[in-house]
Amino acid sequence: MSEIEEAINRMKKVHLIITGPDGSVARSNIDLKSEVNKYIYNIGELIDKARNIVRDVDPSNDMTLLRFTLRKHDIIIAPGKNFRIIIIQETNKDATTEEKS
């Protein structure tokens, strides 16, 4: 596979989702029936929990970015006041078959 084709294929595996604060999807480039979509709703709850933990400890602190590295995906979440930006990138499975600790 040429370098250009590889780069294009990598881009295809980047999913962008913009949701409202309630988790409703406002903009997305993914098939909403796909497996990736299953993460979104559950993750919304997780973001709220994480933000609350941070603010409970120090109200002047706040979460600006949350990043999950999974075996199969990289998930980056930017929680805003009125919307959330979620980026899900599929990682190369072959490159992430390192042994578990």
Add this chain to the structure above:
Amino acid sequence: MSEIEEAINRMKKVHLIITGPDGSVARSNIDLKSEVNKYIYNIGELIDKARNIVRDVDPSNDMTLLRFTLRKHDIIIAPGKNFRIIIIQETNKDATTEEKS
């Protein structure tokens, strides 16, 4: 302040905590009465939740790294089978006073 002093001061602000799977602290270089410590126990619960979400969607997937960017801290968590490594770095407050979205 010289460059070297700055670098040393930055290092002082890096906290390393190793906990058991139950959240008990095994090794740490932080004052356990400090504010930073308050995050640890709450974060443990969050890790479990995040891992469960990932595994519920796809049992062959797993979380290998979790990263929170806060206004005042960067928190990196590497969840292992028998222990968790938590790194908390204090960020320069002056550098993170960007406007909220």
